[in-house]
């Protein structure tokens with residue numbers, strides 16, 4: 185379970201108005217939530233705060249991971265040491281160890297795949313995360329093959345990461361996140377740069393995962409298809425939070441929030 | 444050469460490096476050491492010695508066909524280093540003007556000899572580095588370096604720099620293309636715009652590097668990197684290393700061209 189309590193974030197302490205203004209919401213295990221909002225509403229900022237890249241200036245995040253609810257992660261050779269942890273992150277709890285724990289539970293896919301993939305070879309890039317947690321290379325390789333097969337990209341393993349199409353890059357980036365066995369997956373506008381077919385492929389893959397999902401997107405159709413619940417951000421505040429269908433069909437509400 | 448081909452050229456060696464040949468299959472450490480020995484041997488020759496240097500051509504001459512490295516991209520990369528060698532060599536032509544010996548009716552000056560020697564050294568060392576790059580993925584080279592006790596942080600910096608160059612070129616391509624599309628009549632970039640152009644480029648690539656770094660943090664990166672062990676060197680690779688090193692050392696102290704010359708001239 186991911187609990188966001190009065191989360192406030194500023195890029196600069198001296199700024200008058202915060203980019204995220206006391207956000208509060210809770211996401212249950214296995215829940216799939218769409219995060220929508222106009223450009224500049226704070227979607228990316230929220231995600232970066234949730235993985236500890238940005239420090240909250242107020243409020244905080246509580247992450248409770250109850251192992252029974254995510255059976256998929258118990259049998260794999262997970263790099264996580266603390267499975268029943270409660271991780272608390274706020275202004276005063278932002279040390280290396282805490283953030284490390286947070287990151288081992290939350291995987292994030294960046295908006296631009298070129299930011300994410302940095303090793304020259306696809307297989308080296310995917311193995312980068314597990315190597316940071318000192319996982320045995322043979323075990324990494326086994327899990328890599330499994331994940332690549334699940335994403336339908338086994339053929340890309342030995343390719344150069346700079347020579348991939350945008351859709352392929354996106355899936356390789358996703359593989360690099362999935363191999364970390366996060367139980368929460370955050371995706372920042374994953375459908376941008378993709379053609380319709382690649383979008384549908386990715387959507388099907390995301391629907392099939394049993395991870396908790398937070399999905400920032402501008403594609404309402406795909407959002408509704410994948411996520412039962414939607415959170416609408418407007419100027420750093422939660423403007424609406426509820427069933428996707430209700431929110432995404434509410435033209436008035438969307439227009440008021442710049443969409 | 445334009446920007447687009449430059450960026451695809453960067454990937455070319457890396458693409459060759461994942462190929463398969465006896466040379467590709469050697470452990471990276473063996474290739475790294477032999478390359479270093481070869482380069483040191485070549486560089487350590489005195490500047491006025493061309494005949495001793497010539498037999499070192501054996502290295503690219505044998506390894507290029509064995510590794511299946513295509514000639515065209517290979518020599519294209521080499522051209523990049525050419526201007527630097529020319530710059531270093533040409534000045535010698537004018538400084539060292541004493542006649543070393545007469546060839547036919549022509550006076551061969553010390554400057555000419557050192558010019559040829561510098562060019563030859565450049566050719567040999569660059570081809571050795573290119574052969575290493577064309578047969579060994581960069582990550583593996585970094586790993587071998589770390590096994591040679593180069594601190595992990597430095598190896599990682601190398602890897603990041605390598606990645607950063609690709610990022611920088613990518614940003615440059617975007618910026619130049621955007622500029623050209625909005626100034627179709629102009630060739631190149633107007634001198635007046637170069638300042639702001641470079642400024643934007645720098646900012647953009649810094650932001651980019653920052654995001655790349657953040658993405659690395661999100662995957663558990665903590666500033667250190669434990670390099671996974673590579674394969675152990677087998678008998679064949681040890682034999683390869685022994686032969687290359689022996690040849691490099693032998694040719695360093697024994698002038699093969701001169702010996703052959705004496706044999707024929709008597």
Ligand SMILES: Nc1ncnc2c1ncn2[C@@H]1O[C@H](COP(=O)(O)OP(=O)(O)O)[C@@H](O)[C@H]1O
Nearest residue numbers: 195196203221222223224225226227228229230
């Ligand atoms: N690195 C940054 N430094 C300062 N302000 C930023 C930075 N990144 C984003 N912002 C500001 O934060 C606000 C929210 O941005 P962002 O989270 O990227 O929105 P979204 O992802 O919803 O489009 C914007 O007003 C933007 O100008």
Ligand SMILES: [Mg+2]
Nearest residue numbers: 227228295372
């Ligand atoms: Mg964004």
